[in-house]
Amino acid sequence: MHILLLGRGKTGSLVAQIAQERRHHIEIAGTKENAGQAALTPEKLAAVEVVIDFTTPHCAIANIEACIRNGKNTVVGTTGWYGELDHVRRLVEEHNTGFLYAANFSIGINLFLDVARTSAAALRHDYSGQIFERHHAHKKDAPSGTALELQRAVHEASGSTDNLEITSFREGDVVGMHELVFESDNDRIYLCHDAKSRRAFAVGAVLAAEWVAGRKGFYNFKDVWQEL
Numbered sequence: 001m002h003i004l005l006l007g008r009g010k011t012g013s014l015v016a017q018i019a020q021e022r023r024h025h026i027e028i029a030g031t032k033e034n035a036g037q038a039a040l041t042p043e044k045l046a047a048v049e050v051v052i053d054f055t056t057p058h059c060a061i062a063n064i065e066a067c068i069r070n071g072k073n074t075v076v077g078t079t080g081w082y083g084e085l086d087h088v089r090r091l092v093e094e095h096n097t098g099f100l101y102a103a104n105f106s107i108g109i110n111l112f113l114d115v116a117r118t119s120a121a122a123l124r125h126d127y128s129g130q131i132f133e134r135h136h137a138h139k140k141d142a143p144s145g146t147a148l149e150l151q152r153a154v155h156e157a158s159g160s161t162d163n164l165e166i167t168s169f170r171e172g173d174v175v176g177m178h179e180l181v182f183e184s185d186n187d188r189i190y191l192c193h194d195a196k197s198r199r200a201f202a203v204g205a206v207l208a209a210e211w212v213a214g215r216k217g218f219y220n221f222k223d224v225w226q227e228l
């Protein structure tokens, strides 16, 4: 495939590497090349099959709009624009394109979230639950987006009115560890996902691009990862 990648930061660089390993033709535009969405004109996009965005919350919406208006299928890993989800869904329908997004493109995390949804039944059987998340000392936000997603997944699946408490640790160079613990008077259940590198995000994003190429519609990775 001919992929245009927006962003050559920590994740974008890995996406480029994985896409090349999978024999895709990859073009990259960073801040400079894409100032004012200069890399997303109809002429520049003519030969591109899928655009992948790993940039910043500030420019994501302008990038997304330019891609969709030009009829390009798009994969978005950038977070922080979800207040505009309904607007983007409408644009995708209007322009009849394919769009796939996720806060987390790791297959392992998506599997972990499915396990968490199943395990949420514990809350209907006298268990209490807690979430712990650990990340490297440089991570600015807490709790992590994935911990919040874990909390939401358990909340929706259990039907409970309360949210599980999240405890965050920032230490050393931990890539990302999420633990979900249920405890009753009789036993304790530990579920843990421990990321070894950021490559999992990049692999998922490239598989997502392969999946969405030639498709129409608005998709979240959590609903399609099992088909990859």
Ligand SMILES: NC(=O)c1ccc[n+]([C@@H]2O[C@H](COP(=O)([O-])OP(=O)(O)OC[C@H]3O[C@@H](n4cnc5c(N)ncnc54)[C@H](OP(=O)(O)O)[C@@H]3O)[C@@H](O)[C@H]2O)c1
Binding pocket: 006, 007, 008, 009, 010, 011, 012, 029, 030, 031, 032, 034, 035, 036, 054, 055, 056, 057, 059, 076, 077, 078, 079, 080, 102, 103, 104, 105, 106, 201
């Ligand atoms: N969904 C997932 O699985 C997942 C996984 C990891 C991260 N993320 C999200 O992905 C985003 C990027 O994360 P990161 O860790 O890779 O951040 P990062 O290292 O800060 O990289 C962001 C890159 O965006 C580029 N950029 C900024 N404005 C741009 C524009 N208008 N056009 C093109 N490129 C532009 C910058 O390129 P220059 O270097 O050229 O200035 C920068 O290198 C964040 O929102 C993060 O939360 C999502």
